[in-house]
Amino acid sequence: MDFALNSDQQAVLEAVGTLLSRHAGPARLQQLGGDEPDYDHDLEKRLLEAGFLDLATTRSTCRLDAALVLEAVSGALGSCAAGWRLLVAPTLDTDLPGPVALVPDGRRGPVRFAADADAIVVIGSPVRLVRPDRSIARVRSRLGWPVGEVRELPAGGDLDGVDPAEVRTWARTALAVEMVGAMQLALDMTVRHVSDRRQFDRAIGSFQAVQHGLAECSVAVEGARWLALEAAFTGSAAAAAASLTHAVDASRLVFGRVHQYHGAMGFTREYDLHLATMRLLALRSEAEALGSPAAACAAEHWTI
Amino acid sequence: MEFDWAEEDVSYRSELQAFLQDELPGRWEGATAVLGSAENAEYSRRFAGLLADEGWLTPHWPAEWGGTGATPWMLAVLGEELWSRGEPRGPQYMNVNWIGPSIMAHGTAEQCERYLPPIAAGDVIWCQGFSEPEAGTDLASLRTRAVPDGDHYVVNGSKIWTSYGDIADHCYLLVRTDPGAERHHGISVLLMDMDSPGLEVRPIPGMVGEHSFTELFLSDVRVPAANRLGPENEGWAVVREALSFERVGAPRWARAAYVLDETLQWARELGRVIEESTVEAVGRAKAACEAARMLCYRVIDERARDLPPSPHANVARVAMVQAERLTADACAALQGNEIMRYGSSSDLQTRKSLAAGVAAGTYEVQLNLVARRHLGLPKS
Numbered sequence: 001m002d003f004a005l006n007s008d009q010q011a012v013l014e015a016v017g018t019l020l021s022r023h024a025g026p027a028r029l030q031q032l033g034g035d036e037p038d039y040d041h042d043l044e045k046r047l048l049e050a051g052f053l054d055l056a057t058t059r060s061t062c063r064l065d066a067a068l069v070l071e072a073v074s075g076a077l078g079s080c081a082a083g084w085r086l087l088v089a090p091t092l093d094t095d096l097p098g099p100v101a102l103v104p105d106g107r108r109g110p111v112r113f114a115a116d117a118d119a120i121v122v123i124g125s126p127v128r129l130v131r132p133d134r135s136i137a138r139v140r141s142r143l144g145w146p147v148g149e150v151r152e153l154p155a156g157g158d159l160d161g162v163d164p165a166e167v168r169t170w171a172r173t174a175l176a177v178e179m180v181g182a183m184q185l186a187l188d189m190t191v192r193h194v195s196d197r198r199q200f201d202r203a204i205g206s207f208q209a210v211q212h213g214l215a216e217c218s219v220a221v222e223g224a225r226w227l228a229l230e231a232a233f234t235g236s237a238a239a240a241a242a243s244l245t246h247a248v249d250a251s252r253l254v255f256g257r258v259h260q261y262h263g264a265m266g267f268t269r270e271y272d273l274h275l276a277t278m279r280l281l282a283l284r285s286e287a288e289a290l291g292s293p294a295a296a297c298a299a300e301h302w303t304i
Numbered sequence: 305m306e307f308d309w310a311e312e313d314v315s316y317r318s319e320l321q322a323f324l325q326d327e328l329p330g331r332w333e334g335a336t337a338v339l340g341s342a343e344n345a346e347y348s349r350r351f352a353g354l355l356a357d358e359g360w361l362t363p364h365w366p367a368e369w370g371g372t373g374a375t376p377w378m379l380a381v382l383g384e385e386l387w388s389r390g391e392p393r394g395p396q397y398m399n400v401n402w403i404g405p406s407i408m409a410h411g412t413a414e415q416c417e418r419y420l421p422p423i424a425a426g427d428v429i430w431c432q433g434f435s436e437p438e439a440g441t442d443l444a445s446l447r448t449r450a451v452p453d454g455d456h457y458v459v460n461g462s463k464i465w466t467s468y469g470d471i472a473d474h475c476y477l478l479v480r481t482d483p484g485a486e487r488h489h490g491i492s493v494l495l496m497d498m499d500s501p502g503l504e505v506r507p508i509p510g511m512v513g514e515h516s517f518t519e520l521f522l523s524d525v526r527v528p529a530a531n532r533l534g535p536e537n538e539g540w541a542v543v544r545e546a547l548s549f550e551r552v553g554a555p556r557w558a559r560a561a562y563v564l565d566e567t568l569q570w571a572r573e574l575g576r577v578i579e580e581s582t583v584e585a586v587g588r589a590k591a592a593c594e595a596a597r598m599l600c601y602r603v604i605d606e607r608a609r610d611l612p613p614s615p616h617a618n619v620a621r622v623a624m625v626q627a628e629r630l631t632a633d634a635c636a637a638l639q640g641n642e643i644m645r646y647g648s649s650s651d652l653q654t655r656k657s658l659a660a661g662v663a664a665g666t667y668e669v670q671l672n673l674v675a676r677r678h679l680g681l682p683k684s
Contacts, residue, residue, distance in 0.1 A: 001377060002306050003605040009305055064305060191679050206684040211675035212668065218679055219622045223595025230598060233307045245591035294587030295580065301590050302568050304578055 003226075009065055016052050016069050024076035026272035032079055034269060035142040035278060039099060039116035040079040047073070053082065056090045063087055063170075067177050067232030071225070074181025077275055079146060081113045083174035087232065088121065091166050092159055094129060102171055103150055104289050110139045112282060114148025123171070123290075127164050128157040144279040168290050169240040175287045176228040176243040179280060183221045183247075183254045186276040190214065190258040193265075204261070213257045220250035238300035244293040251280040310377065317381045320360065327354060328389055345429060345471050348394030352426025355393070362400050362424045369408065369416070370424035376608040380555070380601070388558040395430065395468045397554065399423045403430050403476055406546035407495075410534035419474070419495065431468040433477035433496070433520060434543075436461065441666050443478075444487045444540060448522060450479035450494060452529065457481070457494060459502075459525040469505045469518030472498050476546075477527075482537050492539040495531045502526070512655040552603040552617045553664050556624045557596035560631040560653075564589055567635045567649045582637040589627070589634035596623040615677035618670045625667050628653075628660035 005013065023043050032038045047053050056063040066086040073082040084100050101117040105124025114120065115138040122128040133154045141147035191214065194205030204210055227243035255277050259266040266273050287293055298304055309317075355361040356370075364379045365371030374382070386393055393400070404423045407415055422428035439446040448461025459479055469475075475496045482490030496503075502525040508517040534542040564586065571578060578586075599620040606614055635650035636643055643650040661667040675681045 001309065001601060001605055001608075003602050004609070005305050062306075064307075068305075191681065195680070195682055202684070203682045205681040208672070208684065211679075211681050212671045214679060214681065215622070215671040215674035218674060219599075219619050219626070222619055223592070223599055223623050226598035226602065227591070227595055229305070230307045239594075241587070242591040242594045245587050246595050249588060249591070292580075292584060292587075294584035294591070297587035297591050298583045299587075302565075302586075304568070304572075304583055304586075 005068075009068060012052070012055070012065060013068055013072060015050070016047075016072050019046060019050060019052070020072060020076035020078070024073065024078045026077055026275055029077045029079060029144065029275055030272070035144050035274060036140065037079045037144065037146055039113065039146045041099075041116075043078055044080040044082075044085075044099065047078075047080075047082065053085045055086065059091055059093065061090060062233060063090065063173075063235065064229060064233040066090075067173065067229055070174065070177045071181045071184075071228075074178040075185045077144065077182075077185070077279070079144075081117070083178050084113075084121065084171070087174040087177070088167060088170045091170050092121065092127070092129065092162055094159060101148070101150075102286075103153075104168075104291075107289055108150055110141060110147045111150045112145045112147055112286065114150050115139075116146055116148065120150070120153060121167065122153060122157075123164050123167050125164050126158045126160060127162040127167050129159055130154050130157040141282070142278065143282040144275045145282050147282070165237060169235070169237045171290055172240040172244040172287070172293065172296075173228060173231045175283050175290075176224060176231065176240070176247040179244075179247040179251055179283050179287075180221060180225045180228055182276045182279045182283070183217075183224070183250060186254060186258045186273060187214070187217055187221060189273055189276070190217075190261050194261050197263075210261055213261065217250070217254045217257055220246070220253050224250045238297070241293055241297040241300045244287055245297040248284055248287055248293055251284055255280055312375075313377050313381055316374075316378050317385065320382065320385050323358060323360075324385060324389060327351070328392060344390075344392075345394045345468055347392060348396050348429070349427050351392040351394075352396045354426075356424060356426040361393075361396075361426050362404065365400075365404065365424065366408070369404070369420045376604050380604045383555045384558045387555045388562040390559065390562070391554070395472070396423075396426060396428075398432065399428065399430050402546045402549040403432075405549045406476075406493075406542065407533065409545065410493075410542050412530070414530065415495065415533065422473075428474070429468055429472045430474050430476055431466050431472035431498070431518075433463040433466060433475045435463065435465045437464050440465070441669055444491070446478055446480060446491065447483075448477075448479050449483065450481050450492060450527070452481075453526075455529050456526045457529060457532070459494070459496070459522045459527055461522050463520040463522075464508075464517070466518045466520055467515070469498075469520055470507055470516065474498060475520070476533075478539060478543060481539075485537060488540045490537050491543075492536050493533040493542050494527045495533055496525070496527050500525045500527065512659050515659075548613050551607060551613055552600050552620045553624075555597075555600060556660060557593045557600065557627045560624075560627050561590070561593040561597075563649055563653050564593070564631055564634060567638050567653075570649065571638050576638075578638065582634075585630075585634040585637045589630040592623070592627040592630045596620065596627040599623045615673055618673040619678060621665065621670045622667065622674060625657075625660045625670075628657040632657040 055066040070086045084102050098118040099116045101113040102121040115136045136148040139147045139149045224247040231239035231243040359372045363372045363374030436446050450457040450459045477494045477496045481492040502523045504521040506519045603617045632654040635653045639650040642648045
C-alpha cells in the first residue's frame, strides 16, 4: 500500500500536465465548440505521439498509471476517447488505429465519439470491433462531448478470446475515472468561486450551509477517486463496480450543488462550469448502459 | 502509488483470521451485541487476555511495554479484523489505541508501571471522563473543577454520556484546574480510580442496543496529585495528542460491511426475493463502505510515512458515517418488516448509524474541518 506517487508516476503526470495545459482545458474546449465540441484529433495525436495513450499496452500491465493520466485528461476536458484508449484497449489485444467508441450490444442512439470513431467496440458475446461501413451521423448534443447516432452496426469483427466481462469491467473503471476528473474540476471552480464571491459583506464560502455542502461533495469525490484508482490497479470486477457506483452517486450530489453555489453565473454558457458538469450526464448514461452499477456492485460482491 | 498488501501484512492477517476463527466460531453473538454493552465489555476481559497471550493486544507498543513492533498497516489489519467481528476487545480498544500510548508519552515511571501492564494483559477497563452537561462537542468549555489540597486534588462536578462508567476500573478524566485561564488552558488530565469515595455512577439507558451511558457525579472526590497525567493546566494538549494517536478512529466501515454480509446471508437463508431496488441499495452501501475503507487507508499510509495528522482523517470520518447510514438503509430494505423484531440487524444497524454521526466528534464538526482545512474555505 502506497498512496503517494512514485517518481515515474510523478514524471508522467508532470509531462502530461504540461501537454494538457497547452493543448486542452476549458479554453480549448470552447474553441472546439464549447458544449457542442468537435473531436479533438490534435490533442489525441499529441497524447499518442508522446506515448501517454499507450501506458498500459497489454492485458497484463498494471493500468494504474494509465488511470492517473486519464484523470488528468478528463480534468482538462479533453475531447477525445482517452478513457477507452487508456483503460479498455489493452484488454482487446488488437491495434486500434484511431478514435474509438464503445457500445453495449444492441444499444442504439447517441453514443460518445461514434461519429468520429474509426472503430466501435461492441460489448457482446463475443466482443466485436467493427468499422462503421457508412458514416455515422453527428447528434446535436450539448453535454460537452462529440456524440454520434449509432443505428445498425455491421456484423463481424469478432475478437475471439476477449472476455466481455473484462471489457465491461475496464469500461466501468474508465467511466469512474473520467467522472472523478470532471467532478474535481467542477469542485475546484466552485471552491474558488465561493472563496472570492462576497455577499452580505462576507465570502459566501464562509457560510456553514455552503461549507457543509461542499465538504460532502469533496468527501464523495475523494472516495470515488481512490476507489477508481484501486480498481485500475487491481483490475477486479468488484472494485470497478464499486468505484462506478460511488462515482455515479457522487456525481448526483456534485452536479446540483456546484451549480447552486454559483448562482446565476453557473448557468451561463460563457462561464466554464457547465463544460465539466454536463459531461457527467453523458458519463452517467454510459455507465447505466453497462448495467446498473449499484446492482453490479452487489452482484460482484455477493451471489444474490 | 500501488495498492497491494505487503507480504508481512497478508500473513499477519491470515494468522489473525485463523485465531479468530477458533475463538469466535460462526456468528459470534457479540458482533450483534453493541459495543458498549456490559455483555460486550465483560467478554472483552477474556478475549483481550487471549489476544495479549498471542502478542496481538498491544503489538504497536514499544517492546518495553509488551509490543512486537507492528507497523501502522498491521495495526490497521488488526482493527479491521476485530471490528468486522463486532469489536470483541470491547472498551479495551481505547486502552490500547490511545489511553496506553498517552500514559507512555506523558506518564511518570510510577504511572507507567502501575497502568500499562494491566492494559497490556487485557484485564482492565477504562472509561473516558470527557463530556459534561454543558460541554459536549465544545469540550473545552468543561467545568468539572479540581482544587489542589496537599498531595491530592479535590474534584467536584459531573460527567455525562460516559460509556462503561458502570464497569470501568479507571477513568481518564478531564478537569479544570485553573478556572481563570483562557479556556484551552487550565485543563488537566487525572487518572481516577472508579472506586474513589464521593464518586456516584448513574446509568442512563441508551437506545442503541444494550448500550448504556452513565453519568458520573463527583462530590469532593480525592484524587492523588501523583495521578495527574502531564503538566498541570496543560491537559488540553495532552488529550488532543492522545486522540490523534488514533487519527482516523475506529474502522466502522469494517463492521458495517460485516452487517451487510450477515443481513444478505439472512435473506438468502430464508429464500427471500430481493427486489432490484434493494439490490441497488445494497450495492450503494457496499460502495460507500469501500470508499470509507480507501479513505481510511490513505490516513494509515500517512501515518506509516510519519507525516503529521492531516484533514484526510476528517474526510475518512465523514465517509464512515455515510457508510453506516447507507448500510442501515440497505439492511432495512433487505429485511422489510423484520425491522420490527428487536435485535434484527436492520433495527440494530439503524440505531448504530445514529451513534456513528455523534460519537468521537459529530458529523457536522467533521464537515467544518473538511471545509476549512481540506478545501481551504474561509472562516465565518
